[in-house]
Amino acid sequence: MVKQLTRMTLIGATCLGVLAGCTTSDSAAVYSKSQMRQAQNVEFGTVVSVQNVKMEGENNELLTVGGAALGGLAGSEVGHGNGSIAGAIVGALAGGFGTKAIQHSAGTKPALEITVKLDRTGHMISIVQEADIPFVAGQRVRVLTGGGNDRVSPM
Incomplete structure (x- = not known):
């Protein structure tokens, strides 16, 4: 027994x-198969703040x-x-x-809440994503939006 x-x-x-x-x-550097060949809007901006947060496991x-x-x-x-x-x-x-x-x-893992001021409109947005890419205030970034899979990536 x-x-x-x-x-x-x-x-x-x-x-x-x-x-x-x-x-x-939930990494900005990882795309799912369904996200392939999907157009994304690209805006440029500057990181205003970065907060360490935790992403709850699913x-x-x-x-x-x-x-x-x-x-x-x-x-x-x-x-x-x-x-x-x-x-x-x-x-x-x-x-x-x-x-x-x-x-x-x-499943709980470190994540970042990245607040970005967009160049074109001056609007402030915040995106939470996996903490696998470092970001700092003042850094220039690209913000990709579309299909509910928004992400911030370094320029």
């Missing part, structure tokens, strides 16, 4: 790791269901008859809620 639980745990961890690698990026329902299923399997190994049914229910709940909590905390 311990050997079977260890095997299920290893399989579950591998599946969760593979599925977690399927997350999307919940992947497939991972949550997988965690619940693995928890249910592990819980069903407890006892026999009605005991294994109760164990499966408790295990599924624990697996689902646990997976959801892990996704939320593990």
